[in-house]
Amino acid sequence: MTSVPSASAADASSERRRSRRPARKPWPAWVHLILALVLVAVLRNFIAQSFYVPSGSMIPTLQVGDRMIxxxxxxxxxxxxxxxxDGTETFGGNPAPRFDSAIGKVVSGVGKVFGVDVNERDYVKRVIGMGGDHVVCCDANEAITVNGKALNERYLAPGMKPSMMPFDVVVPEGHLWLMGDNRSNSADSRAHLGDPGGGMVPVSDVIGEPVLRYWPLSRFDRITSTTSVPAADG
Incomplete structure (x- = not known):
């Protein structure tokens, strides 16, 4: 007859097996660093990115130094x-790479993997015209019109004219006509009318729409941008 081990004997045997297993070693610091970098790359490339406003071209909506998500x-x-x-190809004049050395090229390549293009020039502007739109400045009331429809640009500062520079453009499909809210101090699509592309920005160059200003804390707020400009009739 085969004897059945008692509960205490089975527990002791299980404890011995566990004691023979090697203890798990903590991951080395470099593994934690790589995981952190991968997480940053995923967040930056696919989830969200933080941007800094360096100029006053969007005053009063955005101020110099604002940080937004x-x-x-x-x-x-x-x-x-x-x-x-990304205005590198349109507003940035397609600049030559700033990192020409071997080390610089490595840094640039690694940066692109993590969503940081050292040659990229990012801008923030407002969408005035979209593909197929006929955008004109200005009508008899000094308003910009889109397909003959005057825009009520309530986001402009009091007394600010929609544009000191006249223009009459048709936006190609897949492109945007972009302008800063600070019309007297904004190098936007108007400033690039004579450049290749005529100041039109491909929709594919758009990184995203800011939704939250998180710094400075005194200006912490949502960024709402679609309430002031009526959709133009095609």
Whole structure:
């Protein structure tokens, strides 16, 4: 007859097996660093990114030094939206790479993997015209019109004219006509009319729409951008 081990004997045997297992070693610091970098890359490339406002071209909506969060998914561009975009090819004049050395090229390549293009020039402006729109400045009442419809640009500072520079453009499909809210001090689509592309920014260059200003704390607030400009009739 085979004897059945008692409960205490089985417990002792299980304890011996556990004691023979090697203790798990903590991951080395470099593994934690790599995981942190991967997490940052995923967040920056696919979730959201923080941007800093370096100039006064969007005053009074955005002030110099404002920091804002820009999601990278689930947004549809509409008339009146504020957008952050990569203007390297359009507004930036397609500059030559700033890192020409071997080490610089390595740094640039690593940066791109983590969503940081050292040659990228980001801008923030407002969408005035979209693909197919006929945008004109200005009508008899000094208002910008989109497809013959005057814009009520309530986000402009009191007394600010919609534009001191006249223009009459048709926006190509897949492109945007962008202007800063500080019309007297904004190098926007108007300033690039004579450049290749005529100041039009491809929709594919848009990084996202800012939704939250988190710094300075005194100006902590949501960023709402679609209430002032009516959609233009096609």
């Amino acid at each position: 820009v999601p990278k998914f689930g947004q549809t561009i509409e008339h009146g939206d504020i957008v952050v975009f």
